Amino acid sequence: MNHYCYLFRQIKSAQSSHGKCAFAFCVAAWASDSVTAVYGETIVVPCNGGSPPLDDLMFIKWKYEKDDGTPGDLLVKQDQKEATVQATDGYAQRVSIDDNYNLLISEATLMDQRTFTCMVVSVSNLNEFPVSIQVHKKPSALQIMDQAQVLHKDKPTMVGTCVAADANPAADITWQKNGKPLAADDKGRFARAGSLPPLLFSFLLNIPSLFPLIADPSEKVSLQVLSKGPIVEGDNVTLKCHADGNPPPKAFYFHIKGQKTLVENADTYTLTAIGRDAGGEYKCSLPDNEKMEASESITVSYLDLSLNPTGKVVKTVGDTLSVKMEKSASGEAIVSWRKDGKVVKEPVFTKLTYTDAGIYKCEVTMGGIARTQSFELVVEGKPVITGLTKQRSVDGNHKVLTCEAQGVPQPVFLVNLTVTCFVSNKLGDDAMTINVSSDSQEESDDQAKLIVGVVVGLILAAAVVALIYWLYMKNSRYCNSPMHTLAYHNHISECLTERCS
Incomplete structure (x- = not known):
């Protein structure tokens, strides 16, 4: 209405x-047969003005007057028994009765403005007490x-x-x-x-x-920046304008970097993906009175990180590698480095070794903002054999050869029948030979050497005997020859003494 x-x-x-x-x-004071209720609240309808029931009470029944004037049953409550709801319309879920036989109607509406009747039946009498309901809204x-x-x-x-x-x-x-x-x-x-x-x-x-x-018309305007924390470059920032008028204004002007934007049926304006150059003063005002305005300053935080190199970097042992990190921030930033997850100093590579290989990560933080960059360093080199050893196995029946090499990519190992270890990769190769023999073979070699020595000794002894015999025979032929007799006839005895003795 x-x-x-x-x-x-x-x-x-x-x-x-x-x-x-x-x-x-204005709310009037009603008589005892009338009740004034508030819209949306529970209506309490007293029976007989709240008087206590008769001693010979049989039951109490609540009914109401329908829109067409006919009566409708709500509920009945027999003495010492639970109430029974008889309503079949919208009141079925809304009516109940308390210990004093008052009718309770939940969630009052304007349709509840009608007459409700409490019928009290006793052994000796039957009385009806109508109550008129008025709902204020x-x-x-x-x-x-x-x-x-x-x-x-x-x-x-x-x-x-x-x-x-x-x-x-x-x-x-x-x-x-x-x-x-x-x-x-x-x-x-x-x-x-x-x-x-x-x-x-x-x-x-x-x-x-x-x-x-x-x-009342608005007398004060305020502007609020809806942000839970520092504003970071790339964030969406919402501005909310408020005026104290009643009813509140339905339109506002938002002044964005010298541009005036009218927003109707709303009190907010959102800046999407705000940039670092968007910092400064923002205003809002009322369309019908632009002198009624409010302002707020916005500071945009930003943090940039540049790292060179990035990704996978392949170098050779002994090479140098220059690592360059640059940062740009709106405030003081903290730089930290990690290698394979462990904190390290800023890497400097003047002569690369295999131990320099790993994943390096640079992190720069400023307040709640963080930026990271990383690179993977792979150090390659020609394989070099660092060790070639032999030792007896635990059971004593075998010898274990161990060939150790260093190189990236991982070297391919090859051992030939002469027990030479070969290692190679795309950058080169290396080899080393080891002398391998069994104990039984060494004993056989010693026996063979002994036999050869004996045989050689016997041969040498026979040669000496033969030589002596040959000299003897030669000397004997010389002394008995004719020429020798003619030449030295006068000296036969001397010859025999000197040469044949």
Whole structure:
């Protein structure tokens, strides 16, 4: 149910004034056979004014008057027994009874404004106690409609229409000017002479004991930056504008970097993927009064990290590698390095070794912002045999050869029949030979050497004997020859003495 109030102004002079419109919602004191309830709350309907039941009570029955005037049953409660709900319509889930036989109706609506009857049946009597229900409801909206944008001198102008919708009973509306009520004509219109500049009016809704509502033009505007933490480059930032008027404004101007944007039916504006150059002052204002404005400053945090090299880096043993890290931040940043997950100093490579290989990660932090870059260093080199050893196995029946080599990519091992270890990769190769023999073979070699020595000794002895025999025979032939006899005939005895003795 709506109740309307109209206000007219007659401009006569250059004096300014302000006005108020007020209306009152009054709750009356009802008789004992009537109950006043509040919309949405539980209605308590007393039976017989709350008097205690008779001693010879048989049962109590609650019923109500339907829209067509016929009676409808709600529930029945026999003495010393549980109540039985008899309603089959919307009341079936809403009615109950308490220990004092009061009827309880949950979630009161305007449709509950009807008569409910408590029928008390005793052994000796039957009485009915009707109770009338009145439900009060506050307005669902409070507005000034048809507001005038411009007032003209010496011309009657309707400033606005004061509306209180859905109130029950209908609200009484009164306009006030400077705290004093304006008189209404027989049509419910309020008129008073006024002057330029345009007048500002407000109105007051006053419902005693229930609620007060005040509608006034905005006097203060505030701007809020909706962000849980520091604003980081790339974030979405929402600005919220608020004015203290009642009802609240439905449109705002947002001033973004010198550009004015009108937002209607909302009080927020979102900056998407904000950049580092977006920092500065932001404002919002009211479309009908741009002098009513508020401002906030925004600081955008940013952090950049550049690392060279990145990805997978392949180098050779002995090479150098230059690592360059650059950062750009809006504040003080902290740099840390890790190699294979362990904290290390900033890497410097003047002569690479195999131990330099690994995954390096650079992390730069500033407040709650973090940036990371990484590279994987692979150090390659020609394989080099670092060890070739032999040792007897645990059972003593075998010899174990161990060939150790260092190189990247991983070397391929090859051992030939002469027990030479070969290692190679795409960068080169290496080899090393080891002498391997069994104990039994060594013993056989020693025996063979002994036999050879004996044989050689025997051969040498036979040669000496043969030589002596040959010399003997040679000397014997010489002494007996004719020539030798003729030449040395005179010396035979000397020959025999000197050469044949």
